Amino acid sequence: MEPAADPERPQHLPDEVDVLIVGAGPAGLAAFAQLAQFPGISTRLIERRAGRLEIGQADGLQARSIESFQAFGFAQRVIEESYRIYSMAFWRPDPERPTEIVRTRLVPDDPSGISEFPHLILNQARVLDYFAEFAFNSPARAVPDYGVEFVGLEVTGDAVLVTVRQNDQERVIRAKYVLGCDGARSQVREAIGRKLVGQAAMHAWGVMDVLANTDFPDFRTKCAIQSHDGRNILLIPREGGYLTRFYVDLGEVPKDDAGSVRRTPLVSIVEQANRILHPYRIEVQDVPWWSVYEVGHRLTDKFHDADESPKVFITGDACHTHSAKAGQGMNVSIQDGWNIAWKLGHVLDGRARPELLETYSAERQVVAQNLIAFDKEWSALMAMPADQMPDPAHLEDFYVKTFEFPAGFMTQYQPSMLTAQPTHQHLATGFPIGKRFKSALVHRVSDTTPVHLGHHARADGRWRIYVFADNGEKAHGLAAELTVQEAWFDLKIIYQQPFAEVQIQKVPAVFRPKQGRLQVTDWERIYATGDGHDIFAERGISRDGAIVVVRPDQYVANVLPLTAGDELTSFFAGIQV
Amino acid sequence: MEPAADPERPQHLPDEVDVLIVGAGPAGLAAFAQLAQFPGISTRLIERRAGRLEIGQADGLQARSIESFQAFGFAQRVIEESYRIYSMAFWRPDPERPTEIVRTRLVPDDPSGISEFPHLILNQARVLDYFAEFAFNSPARAVPDYGVEFVGLEVTGDAVLVTVRQNDQERVIRAKYVLGCDGARSQVREAIGRKLVGQAAMHAWGVMDVLANTDFPDFRTKCAIQSHDGRNILLIPREGGYLTRFYVDLGEVPKDDAGSVRRTPLVSIVEQANRILHPYRIEVQDVPWWSVYEVGHRLTDKFHDADESPKVFITGDACHTHSAKAGQGMNVSIQDGWNIAWKLGHVLDGRARPELLETYSAERQVVAQNLIAFDKEWSALMAMPADQMPDPAHLEDFYVKTFEFPAGFMTQYQPSMLTAQPTHQHLATGFPIGKRFKSALVHRVSDTTPVHLGHHARADGRWRIYVFADNGEKAHGLAAELTVQEAWFDLKIIYQQPFAEVQIQKVPAVFRPKQGRLQVTDWERIYATGDGHDIFAERGISRDGAIVVVRPDQYVANVLPLTAGDELTSFFAGIQV
Numbered sequence A, B: 001m002e003p004a005a006d007p008e009r010p011q012h013l014p015d016e017v018d019v020l021i022v023g024a025g026p027a028g029l030a031a032f033a034q035l036a037q038f039p040g041i042s043t044r045l046i047e048r049r050a051g052r053l054e055i056g057q058a059d060g061l062q063a064r065s066i067e068s069f070q071a072f073g074f075a076q077r078v079i080e081e082s083y084r085i086y087s088m089a090f091w092r093p094d095p096e097r098p099t100e101i102v103r104t105r106l107v108p109d110d111p112s113g114i115s116e117f118p119h120l121i122l123n124q125a126r127v128l129d130y131f132a133e134f135a136f137n138s139p140a141r142a143v144p145d146y147g148v149e150f151v152g153l154e155v156t157g158d159a160v161l162v163t164v165r166q167n168d169q170e171r172v173i174r175a176k177y178v179l180g181c182d183g184a185r186s187q188v189r190e191a192i193g194r195k196l197v198g199q200a201a202m203h204a205w206g207v208m209d210v211l212a213n214t215d216f217p218d219f220r221t222k223c224a225i226q227s228h229d230g231r232n233i234l235l236i237p238r239e240g241g242y243l244t245r246f247y248v249d250l251g252e253v254p255k256d257d258a259g260s261v262r263r264t265p266l267v268s269i270v271e272q273a274n275r276i277l278h279p280y281r282i283e284v285q286d287v288p289w290w291s292v293y294e295v296g297h298r299l300t301d302k303f304h305d306a307d308e309s310p311k312v313f314i315t316g317d318a319c320h321t322h323s324a325k326a327g328q329g330m331n332v333s334i335q336d337g338w339n340i341a342w343k344l345g346h347v348l349d350g351r352a353r354p355e356l357l358e359t360y361s362a363e364r365q366v367v368a369q370n371l372i373a374f375d376k377e378w379s380a381l382m383a384m385p386a387d388q389m390p391d392p393a394h395l396e397d398f399y400v401k402t403f404e405f406p407a408g409f410m411t412q413y414q415p416s417m418l419t420a421q422p423t424h425q426h427l428a429t430g431f432p433i434g435k436r437f438k439s440a441l442v443h444r445v446s447d448t449t450p451v452h453l454g455h456h457a458r459a460d461g462r463w464r465i466y467v468f469a470d471n472g473e474k475a476h477g478l479a480a481e482l483t484v485q486e487a488w489f490d491l492k493i494i495y496q497q498p499f500a501e502v503q504i505q506k507v508p509a510v511f512r513p514k515q516g517r518l519q520v521t522d523w524e525r526i527y528a529t530g531d532g533h534d535i536f537a538e539r540g541i542s543r544d545g546a547i548v549v550v551r552p553d554q555y556v557a558n559v560l561p562l563t564a565g566d567e568l569t570s571f572f573a574g575i576q577v
Ligand SMILES: Cc1cc2nc3c(=O)[nH]c(=O)nc-3n(C[C@H](O)[C@H](O)[C@H](O)COP(=O)(O)OP(=O)(O)OC[C@H]3O[C@@H](n4cnc5c(N)ncnc54)[C@H](O)[C@@H]3O)c2cc1C
Pocket: A022, A023, A024, A025, A026, A027, A028, A046, A047, A048, A049, A056, A057, A058, A059, A060, A124, A148, A149, A150, A151, A181, A182, A183, A184, A186, A187, A207, A291, A293, A315, A316, A317, A318, A323, A324, A325, A327, A328, A329, A330, A333
């Protein structure tokens, strides 16, 4: 049963909107999906392409993205259709016979169990489809406007006038805010005068999805392959069981290349691949997609138009470009889009002060800086001939050591109006303030079932307040003070005793709210430990209890003692209107 | 992207079909879904209702059903939307104050981890939707014919002439086989002269799905509640977080009742519930669905029309009826439907001898007998006043002790043309011949990923042959003899060494077949142990290796030594044409 379209939503792009998103890539669609949860805000997404993306582009999905998909309700479906990266193999020249490669190491991709979610490979087009589906199933019943091109914009006092082209006709749309999610050649970025700066040099990759027969044994395992002459391949199997993607290094692009690398024919890429794979060979049967992908390490200094009252924001590849080697492009872009989207939602909805929007660039520009630094190091290492490495296992060691980064979990936002000082961090050491909330298993008291506490956090734009109860009555004392607005906050209590010992009818009423038209009890706010699951031990939560505050995009904003009802109030007073 | 309908499939019910299924309940739709995998066979399903089931009926899904859904590709989606039964609570009269109930025990629902899948509660309508979706996405692009009623049938020499009514018009359809999946009042059963026999007495239940506020603490946990006067409630929470189903015992139906119990009003059911719950109360806010469900323990002696060359088969409630207490109705019906469907597929497809069809009744009638025996015992126990029990914990003990039965795993088919004698059972003690293949984690060698071996068995109508390799060369010797037809058999090899030690290029070619138009290698037939997963240890497989043969419906058919290539051939010769 498809839900019906919203009769109140104009079918055609209206003249005035609250938010205009430009570009239906991962950043734009993630933002669009989040904003669709705010039915009171009119959001439109324009995309130059005539319809959905069908094939190609990025494919790496780090665990942090799958966690995010969980909030958007499609993690399981993505897991089922993806290729899972469980190991990574390293191949290098055989010291005895340097023109032949040998496997030097096979390392686990997630040695430390950094997330309950896997590291996956899936066509970007599928991910975009899922976000679009979520947007359509949301209260706003939002559908992208395809075939509409951004031409230019002008920021006036209280609005942005955006010129768009559709069916060869130009028109002006008045938006309160504009999100430029229009990729590496972003015209929104140009329109606000921001520049991608960084290395002048571009690096070229022949990227091909191949169906092949081969005697290379790791054709279905992710590999970094280095040949004796310093050339390399990043090999990444694809979903479905047969296809494998090759990123074949085509080297640095000379300044005077004038696009000639982009004309590299497919046969040369295959030839180059076979040279690197020697003594193994691939016999290519079909290449459903390939491209030459040129990219440099570049970054803009700010992700918005003006430090005061910004009205235009840029995200994803529009702000930062880097190699495909660390598999970051789609992932970081999604987080950019989600970050700015809920903030716009809160400001336009009247929940938060407009200053909240300034935290977007402050938070995400640092992430992009780190990403580029990491990617530079990783790319340089991959390109370094084996005999120049400090030690033979240097590359593999770097991969294993830095694993948290590419999985997407190194992001830690610094103190700001959104992120508290770590004054009370010791009360919940496993929930570092500024990092994403790492889920753990708890038992729902009402039905005794084990569930992941973090998986209840859906992309509904709400803050989460987790009350980890003490053994005594402090948690209940706090409850007596708490009044929360259901639409803005999701409040839960977690007891440290086993589920069978919690007397549910004695839990304070604020954790058993009555919901909906019929005012029936919501039984799903009350959790406990049990059957080998103890979130208090696993996440270093004090037996005196703690309040853990989590943002709508899953980052920990604050940790407080149970007696700090006032501090909790003043924390939100710093954000809300 | 919805797949397009098959242009070759007639939109309207044709005059001749291979298989005509009557009734779109769980049995009929499971059979329809399986047969849709055989595009060469024309199968139609007629259903009296004008469209899909929308609400009500059964809701219990045992782990065996979820395993089956895995094969049909929708287990994960069902898990995500269902209520999960993790514990069961028992409430009985307080010995001190017998008019008040107290919780005497809370027991885990699956104490032994009998399956990797959970025990769930979900509206029957959703399950039917999923089977219908699978049928439509199958090669046959099958869609049920709603609004068509079965009127009668006549078995001629080589066909069944079925009279149906549609839009008040009768017509005759010629079918090679007919499946009567038309429920407890089956007209197909009547037409072939089979009778439901058993207890004359019917037992009545007031069944209601309620939204309520209550001080009863286990409103969201499955409970058996017994009051001092021997009345009882089976309480089962529903998916979605709010709704709970009550089965309120209305007692034995007197012979001369003449339908009066069926006229029991909702208020009396609620009143009765509150009497049993005393001192707790439910305040009902809404009852989206309720019914009075009368049922007796009844069974037909045979599930087909004739012992020789049967052409008409009956399934599910058409063959067996019993209480809802053990939560079996939907589950057993699904297995009935699946069992007969793949067999019909094989016979009509020319893969198997028609005698195969006789195994259906032989296998499933015994299952139904056992079900009814179990349900009688369980129902009698639930109705027995506490002071008549042999000991106070008798009911709970029975529940815990017999857990394997209601989970759906007690079924063990006896030796037949399909089920070998347990001559070599000692080679794989964890795969009892005749029981369902219990999955375990293995590692796929090509990509090192841990996967459930059993989850690769899809409902594609194929036999599975698992070759568990010895340390030496017997498995490879067997491989040299094996030639299998891809469309009929799914052949896999599992090595006992860790995945990193298997040299994939040395694995015999039969386990690395080339597939499809492009003839590219299928890398996903080769498995191993590793990272703490050792299927050899977990399933008692001999280090000398074994061949395990599994039927299209997941039951183990044979266990053989690796040297028994001939026996394997003669086993299949007994089935195939
Ligand atoms: C051709 C190509 C191949 C790539 N290959 C790889 C790869 O192999 N591996 C890898 O990791 N990453 C690859 N990437 C990068 C990866 O896809 C990006 O990092 C990721 O998509 C960034 O997401 P985004 O939302 O910021 O931008 P994008 O995904 O680039 O989306 C921008 C969208 O904006 C639209 N748009 C642009 N200008 C306008 C306009 N004026 N008006 C309206 N709409 C506009 C575009 O049509 C596009 O849909 C590739 C990118 C491209 C473009």
